Amino acid sequence: MTLLxxxxxxxxxxxxxxxxxxxxxxxxxxxxxxxxGLSRLSLPYLCGTAxxxxxxxxxxxxxxxxxxxxxxxxxxxxxxxxxxxxxxxxLGSLLGLMHGLFVVTVFLPVLPYIHPRMASEHDxxxxxxxxxxxxxxxxxxxxxxxxxxxxxxxxxxAILGAAYAVHAA
Numbered sequence: 297m298t299l300l301x302x303x304x305x306x307x308x309x310x311x312x313x314x315x316x317x318x319x320x321x322x323x324x325x326x327x328x329x330x331x332x333g334l335s336r337l338s339l340p341y342l343c344g345t346a347x348x349x350x351x352x353x354x355x356x357x358x359x360x361x362x363x364x365x366x367x368x369x370x371x372x373x374x375x376x377x378x379x380x381x382x383x384x385x386x387l388g389s390l391l392g393l394m395h396g397l398f399v400v401t402v403f404l405p406v407l408p409y410i411h412p413r414m415a416s417e418h419d420x421x422x423x424x425x426x427x428x429x430x431x432x433x434x435x436x437x438x439x440x441x442x443x444x445x446x447x448x449x450x451x452x453x454a455i456l457g458a459a460y461a462v463h464a465a
Contacts, residue, residue, distance in 0.1 A: 310463045326338070340359045342358065
């Protein structure tokens with residue numbers, strides 16, 4: 297028995313289209329953090345610097361990888377909605393909140409150990425490790441980083457949940 301045989305069917309087009317819209321909205325909100333001095337965290341840039349040492353290439357590659365990850369996560373949200381048997385902005389917001397909490401409590405603290413160009417909490421920057429580690433909850437990138445990150449992911453989930461509920465009805 298394959299994994300696809302046990303997963304519930306999803307509306308692929310809703311996941312793709314609204315996943316792209318939700319990813320765009322989340323990205324805009326995340327990029328408002330640096331624009332308004334609330335956070336220095338740029339997830340597209342961090343994704344890109346894992347692939348390229350050149351800043352220009354890093355932003356381009358990172359934006360592509362980040363967008364693809366947003367679309368793939370939309371499929372996970374769609375499977376969650378189908379498995380639960382309901383969707384809506386509130387359920388989507390709760391999933392997004394959990395997603396955002398995971399990012400700030402698990403992903404960001406582990407990032408220095410998997411990112412090839414990021415210093416760790418214990419070793420300072422060097423020519424090889426030039427990026428500052430996010431620190432606990434991403435606080436090294438600004439005191440508002442956790443709030444901006446969680447809010448952006450909650451918005452992502454709310455958009456997907458609302459769209460999936462409308463198209464499932």
